[in-house]
Amino acid sequence: MNAQKKYGMSIDVDRCTGCGSCMVACAVENNIPPAHAGANDRNGLTWIRVYKVDNGEDYPGKRSAFIPVLCQQCGEHTPCASVCPQQAVDVDPRTGIVGQMPERCLGCRYCMAACPYHARYFNWWDPRWPAGMEKTLNPDVAPRMRGVVEKCNFCHGRWHAAKQKAAAAGKSEIEPGDYVPACVEACPTGAIRFGDLNDPSNDLRHPDSFRLLKKLGTDPKIYYRSKRDWVRNVAQASRPVSSQKEASHG
Amino acid sequence: MTTTRRDIFKFAGGSALGALLTPAPWRLITDTALWSENWPGIPRPARGEIRAKFTHCSLCPAGCAVRARCVGEQPVSLAGVRGGLCPFGVTGHQLPYHPARLRQGPVSEAMAAVADAIAKCGPGERVAVLDLRPGRTASWTARRAMAVLKNGWYIAPVQSPVAVDLTKARTVLSLSAPLLERWGTPANVFAVRDGFRLIQADPVESRTAALADLWLPIRPGSEEALALGLAGQLTSAETAAMTGLSEHQIESVGQTIGFGRLSLVIDRAMSPAVVALNVKLGGWGRTIVPRAEAPVPPEWKKAAPVTDLAAVPDRSIRVLLIDESAPGEYLPWDAIEKKLAAGNPLVVVFAWSANGYGRYAKYVLPTPVYPEATDDIPPAIDSPAPCFRIAAPLLAAPAGVVTPSEFIASLAGLPPADALRERARAIHQGGRGTLVTYADAKSVPVKEVKPDDFWKALNAGGCWVGQALPPANFRAPVGQALPPANPSQGLVVLATPPAPSPASPLFTKLYQESDLLLAPNCIALHPQDAARCGVSAGNRATLETPNGKWSVRILTDSSVRPGVVLAARPEMASASGKVVRV
Numbered sequence: 001m002n003a004q005k006k007y008g009m010s011i012d013v014d015r016c017t018g019c020g021s022c023m024v025a026c027a028v029e030n031n032i033p034p035a036h037a038g039a040n041d042r043n044g045l046t047w048i049r050v051y052k053v054d055n056g057e058d059y060p061g062k063r064s065a066f067i068p069v070l071c072q073q074c075g076e077h078t079p080c081a082s083v084c085p086q087q088a089v090d091v092d093p094r095t096g097i098v099g100q101m102p103e104r105c106l107g108c109r110y111c112m113a114a115c116p117y118h119a120r121y122f123n124w125w126d127p128r129w130p131a132g133m134e135k136t137l138n139p140d141v142a143p144r145m146r147g148v149v150e151k152c153n154f155c156h157g158r159w160h161a162a163k164q165k166a167a168a169a170g171k172s173e174i175e176p177g178d179y180v181p182a183c184v185e186a187c188p189t190g191a192i193r194f195g196d197l198n199d200p201s202n203d204l205r206h207p208d209s210f211r212l213l214k215k216l217g218t219d220p221k222i223y224y225r226s227k228r229d230w231v232r233n234v235a236q237a238s239r240p241v242s243s244q245k246e247a248s249h250g
Numbered sequence: 251m252t253t254t255r256r257d258i259f260k261f262a263g264g265s266a267l268g269a270l271l272t273p274a275p276w277r278l279i280t281d282t283a284l285w286s287e288n289w290p291g292i293p294r295p296a297r298g299e300i301r302a303k304f305t306h307c308s309l310c311p312a313g314c315a316v317r318a319r320c321v322g323e324q325p326v327s328l329a330g331v332r333g334g335l336c337p338f339g340v341t342g343h344q345l346p347y348h349p350a351r352l353r354q355g356p357v358s359e360a361m362a363a364v365a366d367a368i369a370k371c372g373p374g375e376r377v378a379v380l381d382l383r384p385g386r387t388a389s390w391t392a393r394r395a396m397a398v399l400k401n402g403w404y405i406a407p408v409q410s411p412v413a414v415d416l417t418k419a420r421t422v423l424s425l426s427a428p429l430l431e432r433w434g435t436p437a438n439v440f441a442v443r444d445g446f447r448l449i450q451a452d453p454v455e456s457r458t459a460a461l462a463d464l465w466l467p468i469r470p471g472s473e474e475a476l477a478l479g480l481a482g483q484l485t486s487a488e489t490a491a492m493t494g495l496s497e498h499q500i501e502s503v504g505q506t507i508g509f510g511r512l513s514l515v516i517d518r519a520m521s522p523a524v525v526a527l528n529v530k531l532g533g534w535g536r537t538i539v540p541r542a543e544a545p546v547p548p549e550w551k552k553a554a555p556v557t558d559l560a561a562v563p564d565r566s567i568r569v570l571l572i573d574e575s576a577p578g579e580y581l582p583w584d585a586i587e588k589k590l591a592a593g594n595p596l597v598v599v600f601a602w603s604a605n606g607y608g609r610y611a612k613y614v615l616p617t618p619v620y621p622e623a624t625d626d627i628p629p630a631i632d633s634p635a636p637c638f639r640i641a642a643p644l645l646a647a648p649a650g651v652v653t654p655s656e657f658i659a660s661l662a663g664l665p666p667a668d669a670l671r672e673r674a675r676a677i678h679q680g681g682r683g684t685l686v687t688y689a690d691a692k693s694v695p696v697k698e699v700k701p702d703d704f705w706k707a708l709n710a711g712g713c714w715v716g717q718a719l720p721p722a723n724f725r726a727p728v729g730q731a732l733p734p735a736n737p738s739q740g741l742v743v744l745a746t747p748p749a750p751s752p753a754s755p756l757f758t759k760l761y762q763e764s765d766l767l768l769a770p771n772c773i774a775l776h777p778q779d780a781a782r783c784g785v786s787a788g789n790r791a792t793l794e795t796p797n798g799k800w801s802v803r804i805l806t807d808s809s810v811r812p813g814v815v816l817a818a819r820p821e822m823a824s825a826s827g828k829v830v831r832v
Contacts, residue, residue: 014461015440015443015461017430017431017457017458017460017461018457018460018766019336019337019431019457020337020757020759020760020766020767021334021335021336021337021339021340023337023759023760023764023766024337024340024341024754024756024757024759024760025327025337025340027756027759028326028327028340028341028344028756029327031295032759034754034755034756034758034759035758035759035762035763039758039762039763040762040763041762041763041764041765044759044762044763044764045763046759046763046764049764049766050764050766051764052765052766054808054809057808058808059455059467059776059808059809059810059811059812060465060467060811062455062808062809063455063460063465064455064460064809065460066457066460066766103280103283103284104283126291126292127292127293129293129347129755130347130348130349130755131347131349132346132347133344133347133755134293134295135296135324135347136324136325136326136343136344136347137293137295137296137326138295138326138327139295139296139297139298139300139321139326140295141295142295143292143293143295145286145289145292182327185329185330185334186329186330186334186335186340187334188330188333188334188335188336188436188437188440189334189430189436189440189443190333190334190440
């Protein structure tokens with residue numbers, strides 16, 4: 001009998017430079033196409049998105065931080081799963097990962113409305129790559145068609161590959177180093193860490209860490225860390241976007 | 251028995267209801283869903299044997315070690331070996347398919363035109379190679395070729411002869427250097443980040459400034475004044491007047507980085523003033539060290555010297571070959587153009603994309619691009635020891651592209667030879683240093699490796715690391731007391747740290763589908779400046795500088811210093827700019 005896992009992440013906001021490596025690595029890994037000509041920040045497709053937030057002051061008192069936001073993999077009363085009429089959202093009891101099945105999704109977007117983290121994205125356009133670039137697609141992940149909702153699944157293709165590797169070696173458990181999502185692997189600053197939250201040997205759930213919108217009680221599995229109080233306060237806002245950015249795109 | 255119309259309806263209705271109780275309709279729905287996932291409009295990923303290959307990324311001087319996941323011979327993802335990669339490195343395998351990629355060019359016609367122009371060079375006129383990424387083996391080939399031509403010049407940006415050792419620093423003062431963005435090797439910088447206190451002097455709240463322990467918002471262009479002030483060549487009052495900082499701030503920084511405190515001062519290019527300040531702070535041989543180049547064959551020493559563009563007489567270059575195949579430093583075209591001879595000079599650009607200097611050239615010749623190109627990467631600024639690593643190709647280059655060093659060598663009649671292999675042989679003959687291989691994570695003294703194995707290991711992503719030289723063998727460069735920058739008229743246009751251009755189409759995730767990066771066609775300015783210029787967020791406008799005019803979209807950002815415009819393209823940078831609403 002396999003031990004039940006509870007995969008989660010720790011993101012150190014004080015180490016994130018906002019370089020965007022996680023965002024493009026996610027797109028490479030999960031066969032997410034480049035932006036359509038009509039795409040913008042409201043209808044784009046980014047399974048992980050780095051938001052620039054600030055303390056609300058003006059230059060030179062302004063201080064900024066970068067907060068990567070992805071599916072928070074809610075553990076309790078998963079909002080998206082509870083509203084899906086197609087059962088296209090499923091929480092895997094073996095891993096705790098909230099999965100999305102595009103084959104079942106009918107595109108009603110109830111889950112997007114229910115997600116308090118704005119971490120779900122609707123596929124408005126057929127996936128298109130510049131000529132020749134489709135050769136670089138990841139063979140472990142099928143591109144999704146237009147009209148379905150997509151989101152982070154902790155690189156489920158990598159989890160399957162790790163399971164296969166473990167099975168080939170005659171093991172029932174995967175080695176922790178064999179399963180690492182693409183954003184974790186790509187982060188040049190080491191700000192994002194990943195592991196089994198049930199494993200007491202890692203400190204992903206550090207006492208100083210916090211979770212986005214904790215008051216909602218969704219039990220997210222993404223833990224953030226920052227020594228800056230204003231960053232912790234911003235993380236409890238309904239959408240971690242600075243007032244300045246809101247205005248600039250209003 | 252007679253069959254009525256009612257019976258037919260009853261049979262049809264019962265059949266329809268009965269069919270719902272069979273698996274057929276549900277199977278149909280499932281198959282339709284699966285079919286719609288794989289309809290012809292959706293590309294299917296290629297299948298094949300999964301393999302790992304190792305190489306080095308040549309998109310910037312950091313030269314990160316890369317592990318490529320390949321399906322057959324096709325790389326499908328790249329990852330760092332010693333830590334993560336920057337977004338340019340992560341998407342490097344997509345560059346050969348970039349829509350702006352050049353695949354064909356008039357190579358023979360350009361060769362004939364260059365040979366003809368060289369033959370017709372007048373007295374005092376020159377043939378020059380402008381190398382934007384000096385220090386490579388290809389750079390040595392260009393230098394050797396220019397030495398063969400009697401009127402040849404090798405022009406390249408001046409390289410600092412020093413390297414920094416971040417592991418020894420306890421305090422780092424960065425003068426607008428993008429230390430945490432694109433300055434050294436990301437994995438090395440972040441491996442030791444917790445070991446030093448970072449003070450960032452920067453006109454805008456850059457990404458490095460956002461994560462610094464202390465941010466000093468100085469005036470644009472006053473970095474050297476701050477360095478001179480901290481070196482004691484300017485008084486605190488003079489420094490404060492030039493930088494916009496308070497005297498107290500300057501004195502406090504001076505005390506923090508005081509003599510013998512293992513402090514390191516850096517700027518974007520490690521200018522002589524900054525090197526001199528480090529020497530004054532006692533960092534020579536500790537936080538800042540001299541670094542020798544990897545050995546080259548003795549016969550290469552007859553190469554043409556490296557000439558700075560500023561030292562080239564105006565109107566003296568008849569034939570200019572610009573090697574833009576590897577991303578390098580940006581030089582304003584105005585500075586280059588005034589060196590060209592009057593009356594139809596010949597400019598040939600080697601580039602893999604249509605961007606860059608190609609718009610000014612008579613011939614643009616397509617080159618291989620990473621990861622097709624075979625090139626070596628000189629050590630990064632934060633590598634105290636010399637090293638030799640090869641960006642071994644992961645893909646075959648398409649027919650029709652030309653390698654700049656081969657073109658230039660053939661122009662000068664140099665015998666065709668594998669310069670990288672010659673250099674590897676010279677390094678191996680030296681017998682010093684170690685060979686690091688990533689596939690098996692081993693480090694072996696070069697003496698214990700056979701020459702052929704050494705070459706094979708380098709092509710499989712290995713790296714030769716030499717020995718750091720004792721500082722006593724070198725004299726520290728002398729700093730210059732440069733005049734302070736004059737206050738500019740209008741808006742100062744600053745560019746974000748230089749980056750490989752164009753980047754993968756996936757970068758649209760960062761500036762179109764989110765606001766993380768500044769798009770190439772956008773500028774950011776403070777809301778007060780935007781109001782003063784009569785523009786607001788989202789407006790179209792024209793950015794006018796002495797370098798040219800650009801149609802841009804406006805973003806407002808209160809982290810930008812009033813009086814400053816932030817742009818993503820280096821050619822927009824200027825001490826004086828104007829924003830005009832369209």
